[in-house]
Amino acid sequence: MRKSKGFKLRTILSMLVIGSVLLTAIIGGYLAISGNVRSLSSNYLENNYGYAKKLASNTNDLLNVLQNNMMSIADIAGDESFSQKELDMLFKGNEQYFNSIIIADTSRIIKFVSPGNTGLVAGALITSDASLQATMYRKSNISEPYVGATGRLILLISAPIYNDKGSYIGLAGGTIYLQDDNVLSRMLGEHYYGNGSYVYVVDSEGRILYHPEEGRVNEIVIDNAVVNKVISGRNGSDQVTNSMGTTFFAGYAYEPISGWGVVSQTPISVLDKPKWDLIRNMLQKNIPLFFIILIIALRVSSYISKPLNILVKFSEDALDSQKANPPSLPKVNSFIYDVRQLHKSMDKYLDLLNAEIQTDSLTGLSNRKTFDRTIQEWFDEQIAFSLILIDLDYFKLINDEFGHTRGDEALRYVASQLEAVASAEDLSFRYGGEEFGILVKFGGKQDAVNLAEKLRKKLETSEIFNGQVITISIGIAFSCDNIESPQKLVEMADAALYQSKNEGRNRTTVYSDDEM
Numbered sequence: 001m002r003k004s005k006g007f008k009l010r011t012i013l014s015m016l017v018i019g020s021v022l023l024t025a026i027i028g029g030y031l032a033i034s035g036n037v038r039s040l041s042s043n044y045l046e047n048n049y050g051y052a053k054k055l056a057s058n059t060n061d062l063l064n065v066l067q068n069n070m071m072s073i074a075d076i077a078g079d080e081s082f083s084q085k086e087l088d089m090l091f092k093g094n095e096q097y098f099n100s101i102i103i104a105d106t107s108r109i110i111k112f113v114s115p116g117n118t119g120l121v122a123g124a125l126i127t128s129d130a131s132l133q134a135t136m137y138r139k140s141n142i143s144e145p146y147v148g149a150t151g152r153l154i155l156l157i158s159a160p161i162y163n164d165k166g167s168y169i170g171l172a173g174g175t176i177y178l179q180d181d182n183v184l185s186r187m188l189g190e191h192y193y194g195n196g197s198y199v200y201v202v203d204s205e206g207r208i209l210y211h212p213e214e215g216r217v218n219e220i221v222i223d224n225a226v227v228n229k230v231i232s233g234r235n236g237s238d239q240v241t242n243s244m245g246t247t248f249f250a251g252y253a254y255e256p257i258s259g260w261g262v263v264s265q266t267p268i269s270v271l272d273k274p275k276w277d278l279i280r281n282m283l284q285k286n287i288p289l290f291f292i293i294l295i296i297a298l299r300v301s302s303y304i305s306k307p308l309n310i311l312v313k314f315s316e317d318a319l320d321s322q323k324a325n326p327p328s329l330p331k332v333n334s335f336i337y338d339v340r341q342l343h344k345s346m347d348k349y350l351d352l353l354n355a356e357i358q359t360d361s362l363t364g365l366s367n368r369k370t371f372d373r374t375i376q377e378w379f380d381e382q383i384a385f386s387l388i389l390i391d392l393d394y395f396k397l398i399n400d401e402f403g404h405t406r407g408d409e410a411l412r413y414v415a416s417q418l419e420a421v422a423s424a425e426d427l428s429f430r431y432g433g434e435e436f437g438i439l440v441k442f443g444g445k446q447d448a449v450n451l452a453e454k455l456r457k458k459l460e461t462s463e464i465f466n467g468q469v470i471t472i473s474i475g476i477a478f479s480c481d482n483i484e485s486p487q488k489l490v491e492m493a494d495a496a497l498y499q500s501k502n503e504g505r506n507r508t509t510v511y512s513d514d515e516m
Contacts, residue, residue, distance in 0.1 A: 033278055040271055041239075041249065048197075048251030048264040049237035055188065055199060056235075056253035056262040062187060063257045066157045066174065067140050069094055074159035074172040077103050084122075087112045097183045098174035102126070103161070105170040108135055118175075119149065126173075134158035134171045142258050145178055145203060145218070153178045153218050155209070179217050184210050197266040204231050204259035226250045230261030239268065307333070362408060363415035365436070366429040374427050374439060375486040379479065386440040386448035386478050389493040390418075390455075393471045393505040395434040406465060413464050414472070421455045437493075445510065448476050452508045460506060471506035473497055478511075 073090050076082065082103070091101045091114035100120070103112040108126040120126075130143030134156070143156040158173040176182045188199050188210050201210040206222030221227050226240045230252040237251040248265035255262060314330055360367040366374070378385050392398075392414065399407040411434065418428040418436055427439040440448050452474045459470050475497025477489050496511040503509070 029279070033275055036278065037271055037275060040274065041268075044249035044266045044270070045237040045239070045251060048249055048266060049235070049253070050251065052199075052251040052253040052262045052264040053235065055264065056255045056260075058187060059184075059201070059255050059260065059262060060257055062183065063142060063157075063255070066097055066183070067142070067159070067257075069097060070157045070159040070172055070174050071140055073101065073174070074161045077161050077172050078163050078169065080163070082112075084112045084114070087114045091115060094174065097176075098157070099177045099180065099182060100175045102173045102175070103170065104131065104173070106135065106168065108132070108171075111170070124149075128154075128156070130154075130156040131158070131171065131173065134160070134173065138168055144205065145207060145209060148175070152180065155184075178209055179214060195266065195270050197264070197270075199262065199264045202227050202231060202261045202263070206231055209260065226252050226263055226265075227261065230254055230263060231259070240265075360415075360430040363412050363430050365415050365418065366427055368429070368432055371427065371429040371431065371437065371439070372486075375489070378439070378441070379486045379489075384442055384444075384479055386443040386445070386476060387489055387493045388438040388440065388448055388452050389431065389475045389490075389497045390414075390436040390438075390452075391473050391497055391501065392434040392436075393473055393501075398468065398470075402465070402468070410464055410468075410470060413462075414459065414470060417455060417458055417462075421451055421458070445476075445478055448478070449508060449510060452476060456506070456508060473500035473505045474508040475500055476508065476510045 073094070076086065076090065087101060087103060091098070094101065100118040101114050102110055102120065104110050104126055108131050110120060110122050110124050110126060112122060113120045128143075128146050128148060130141075130146055133143065134141050138160040140159045141157075143154075143158070145153055145155050148154040155176040155178055156173050157176070158171050160168055161170045161172055163169050176184065178184070184201070188201065189212070198212045199210075200208055200212070200216075202221065203209055206220055206224075206227050208216050208219045208221060211217055211219075221242075222231075224240065224242055226238055226242075229236065229238070231254075233254045233256075235253045237249070239247065240250045241247045242265075247268045249268060250263055250265035252261060252263045254260075310330055358366060358370040375387070392410070395407065395410070398410055411430075414436060415428070415430065418438060422428045422438050422440075425441040426443070427441070429437050429439070431437050438451065440451060443451070456472055456474060459472055461469075463469055475493045475495065477492035477496060479489055483489050483492075492511040496509040500507045500509040
């Protein structure tokens with residue numbers, strides 16, 4: 001019998017190296033997979049909790065805005081001269097928040113309602129428990145959701161109305177139709193992700209107030225463990241199986257004003273793909289090549305991630321910035337095309353964003369924010385200037401007779417005429433609605449009057465469509481040493497403008513303390 005020659009040293013070393021590499025790869029792969037799963041799980045829980053807290057804070061801010069707006073409406077409605085027309089104007093200013101606004105007396109009989117297509121009419125009795133509670137407690141209130149007379153699931157934001165003698169005379173209520181497009185769904189609807197993550201909101205009884213699946217609104221989910229925790233006032237994160245049998249990483253936060261709970265959750269199934277992709281990738285490739293690729297990938301990813309991290313940090317700072325203009329984009333040095341192209345695209349987008357922030361989208365003139373900033377700067381720098389405020393006469397008739405498209409054409413035409421008469425140093429702006437203005441830099445009284453009259457006469461002799469002539473009422477005020485703030489100057493020009501309107505319109509009035 002021949003004795004075995006044994007193994008060559010080179011073979012043993014090779015086997016030792018191969019075994020070591022394979023063992024290292026297996027152990028490393030296992031640790032990588034388990035570590036990846038733990039890290040992702042922790043991140044999803046933490047991120048969803050942080051996100052739920054953020055949305056709860058946003059919801060808190062929104063509810064404060066709704067209550068404050070309704071209290072302001074109630075204050076205005078306490079005036080004896082309050083009318084349906086005033087309510088319509090108030091609703092127009094608040095239609096992004098409320099689906100409808102009602103004014104009722106102490107017996108909950110509707111006095112005014114806007115808009116007129118809600119199914120409610122003046123003289124009708126409001127029978128909901130929410131309105132009864134609002135009448136009984138006589139304080140600002142956010143109701144529990146209820147089904148209204150129109151069959152909609154409604155949230156009522158109410159405030160008591162007192163007259164100038166302090167007597168309670170009724171309530172003002174703003175309704176939010178939870179199953180229709182509403183302020184809550186618009187705010188939360190932006191936070192939906194393609195990986196199955198979503199946000200929902202429940203009230204203190206465990207009833208769904210918002211859900212990306214509209215059919216689930218008004219569903220009771222009190223059996224959900226996370227819902228039980230959040231409506232009891234707790235905040236946190238947990239892995240939970242919902243009422244539909246799906247397991248989620250859930251973060252939850254309590255909103256104290258309304259007693260609502262905000263839940264942000266991601267299905268646990270998001271871990272399956274990265275886990276199995278990693279296993280497949282490690283099995284398909286040989287270990288030495290895997291490590292070579294890994295080393296190269298780590299170096300390349302480090303080079304790629306550095307400029308991307310700079311851009312991510314910049315985007316986070318930009319979102320938190322309260323400045324009117326976006327911050328400047330930092331320089332990024334990279335030979336990678338995608339990174340350079342991303343930087344170039346972001347730079348162009350910021351330029352566009354900056355233009356949108358400063359410009360009225362309809363007319364192309366400077367917007368209200370730019371006006372506010374410019375007049376404050378000129379005031380701080382003690383630059384002599386004039387303020388011309390302009391209001392289109394009977395503009396509502398143009399919209400009513402010719403439609404809003406024609407109305408927009410009229411606004412753009414007036415804007416073009418403002419730019420035509422103003423100089424390069426002046427600021428032509430749209431103040432809001434059919435109100436415009438010009439800040440005349442270094443302009444004295446006669447300069448402003450001449451410019452205003454030139455514009456007024458030009459418009460009254462111009463026909464824009466179907467022989468339609470636009471006339472304007474103008475108010476002018478001048479900056480001087482005894483004006484304590486830009487707001488005061490605006491008030492002076494506004495007073496002069498209203499004098500022009502009260503004296504027959506289509507005229508220019510210069511502010512004077514003796515005449516106002």
